Amino acid sequence: MFVYEASGLRSAAGEASGYGEVAASDVTASTGRVSSTGGVVKGLESADVERGLGRGGPVRTAVELAARGSEAPMVGIATFAVVLFHDGRVDVDVVSATRDRAEWERLAPTIRAEIAKRPVRVAGRARALRVVVRVEASGQFPGGARPPPTNGTGFAARGSLGGVMESKDQIDIKLPSALLSYRTRKCEAALGLSASGVGFGAGCAVGATQRVVSARVVEEGRL
Helix, strand or coil, rough: CCCCCCCCCHHHHHHHHHHCCCCCCHHHHCCCCCCCCCHHHHHHHHHHHCCCCCCCHCCCHHHHHHHCCCCCCEEEEEEEEEECCCCCEEEEEEEEEEEHHHHHHCCCCHHHHHHHCCCCCCCCCCCEEEEEEEEEEEEEEECCCCCCCCCCCCCEEEEEEEEEEECCEEEECCCEEEEEECCCEEEEEEEEECCCCCEEEEEECCCCCCCEEEEEEEEEEEE
């Protein structure tokens, strides 16, 4: 991490022209050169992205449409980094994926084709625009509930041996208890045992699961 002191930091061009000091936010740590866009502009762009007003909307749409296709994984989360160059080139990389990374990577040509339908202009003197999009595909029942992951199904048991908790004013006695449950992708049943009695509950989600895809821009900036 590089820290620059704003005071006393001057560029050769600034000294020659008499424009004075260069703000620390306008200096890139990697090269020491003045940023092509300026710290104020970058700050405004970050605020726009947080409010969903950035320039990466068409990129988000392209990633989401590609993820809705038949070639995309049925479930999972992936993060794409899309770089739009001033000359029209588009680079698409998978930064991370919870599963099926190779299948997510195969969506790159589709994403490029969708972006070509909605060209994004790279404004100013920037060389390119980089947009990072997070996309999630999951199953969901009509009522909004989501089925558990595979490792969350089957039998489960938990319980407590009870105990005694003593404070200055009172003594709390916790009786032993146990809970047995069985869960499938759609239904769940549970049996509770305690000194006060036995409880049982069961239920199932209504309808069949539908595949749901959502995407959002998590980062955006000029290069």
